[in-house]
Amino acid sequence: MFGDALDLKSSSSLHMTPSLFMEEDVRLVASVTLCQGVSIGARTVIQPGAVIGGDGFGFAPEQGRWVKVPQVGSVRIGPDVEIGANTTIDRGAIEDTVVEEGVKLDNQIQLGHNVRVGAHTVIAGCTGISGSTVIGKHCIIGGACGIAGHLTIGDGVVITGFGMVSRSLAGPGVYSSGLPITESKVWRRQVARVRNLESLVQRVKKLEGVAGPEQDEDDDRPDNT
Numbered sequence: 411m412f413g414d415a416l417d418l419k420s421s422s423s424l425h426m427t428p429s430l431f432m433e434e435d436v437r438l439v440a441s442v443t444l445c446q447g448v449s450i451g452a453r454t455v456i457q458p459g460a461v462i463g464g465d466g467f468g469f470a471p472e473q474g475r476w477v478k479v480p481q482v483g484s485v486r487i488g489p490d491v492e493i494g495a496n497t498t499i500d501r502g503a504i505e506d507t508v509v510e511e512g513v514k515l516d517n518q519i520q521l522g523h524n525v526r527v528g529a530h531t532v533i534a535g536c537t538g539i540s541g542s543t544v545i546g547k548h549c550i551i552g553g554a555c556g557i558a559g560h561l562t563i564g565d566g567v568v569i570t571g572f573g574m575v576s577r578s579l580a581g582p583g584v585y586s587s588g589l590p591i592t593e594s595k596v597w598r599r600q601v602a603r604v605r606n607l608e609s610l611v612q613r614v615k616k617l618e619g620v621a622g623p624e625q626d627e628d629d630d631r632p633d634n635t
Contacts, residue, residue: 427463427515433489445501447484451511459496462487466500466507466523466541477501481523488512494519496536503541510547522559546575546581 425443429464433452438444441457444464456462468479483502488510493499494517499507501523508526509515516535521527527538528547538552540559545551549563552571557563561575566582569575574587589600 445484448503449486451487451489451491453489454491456493457495457497457517457618461498462493463501464498466503468503468523468541483507483524485509488529491515497521500525500541516553528565532574536562549581 412517412531415455423427424438426443427444427446429447431448432450433454435453436450437455440458442458443461443464444450444578445461447464450456450462453543459511463485466479468481470479471477471478472581481503483500483506485501485508486498486509487493487499488508490512491509491514493509493515497515499509499521501507503523505524507521507524509521510527510529510531512529512530514532515521515527516533516537518536519533520537521536522541524542524544525545526543526544527539528549530547531545531549531551531584533551534553534555535580536553537555537557539545539557542559543561543563545557545563546565548565548566550568551557552569552573554571555569555573555575557569557575558577562578563569563575564579564581567579568582568584570584570586571578572588573585579585589597591597592600
């Protein structure tokens with residue numbers, strides 16, 4: 411089912427399967443692939459090479475082999491969304507993968523199955539979001555971030571570029587990870603020191619044990635009671 415004023419650019423290179431739903435003023439640029447059951451909201455723009463609704467990465471171990479888990483959900487894209495070139499949004503395993511109203515996705519982003527991206531969030535290129543993670547509304551996620559699966563990122567969270575997110579973030583706030591680029595010889599020293607942190611912590615604990623607990627300055631005053 412298609413709304414009015416559907417704008418198909420280079421329509422000969424579009425790949426659309428049955429059971430699609432698109433509202434009015436949707437713009438599909440060259441080589442866009444829309445898989446079965448995908449829903450696209452009004453005024454959404456999808457740039458070249460995007461694939462919406464391919465199977466999620468779902469496999470289960472069985473007798474030493476990986477068995478594919480059927481991905482029976484789909485993808486729902488809200489209105490006023492822009493999806494960059496070569497971005498892929500996987501269909502849900504059971505429920506749908508959802509991109510809410512006004513979301514802006516840069517090029518070469520990967521959204522795993524059952525991810526939900528809140529309204530008016532922007533995500534820069536080469537970021538990957540693993541399955542079943544929920545991103546809040548009005549978030550800003552920098553380029554080349556990696557976000558683990560089954561996490562919740564709160565509304566208004568900002569994650570700077572190259573951020574590695576392995577736990578949920580309640581937000582709002584600005585979060586960063588990783589070391590900025592520096593000369594190789596400096597970087598090697600920094601990494602070596604990080605590797606030695608655990609032994610340093612143990613040495614400090616031993617020294618503290620020998621010295622005994624710190625005494626408050628008031629403890630040396632005579633008791634006037």
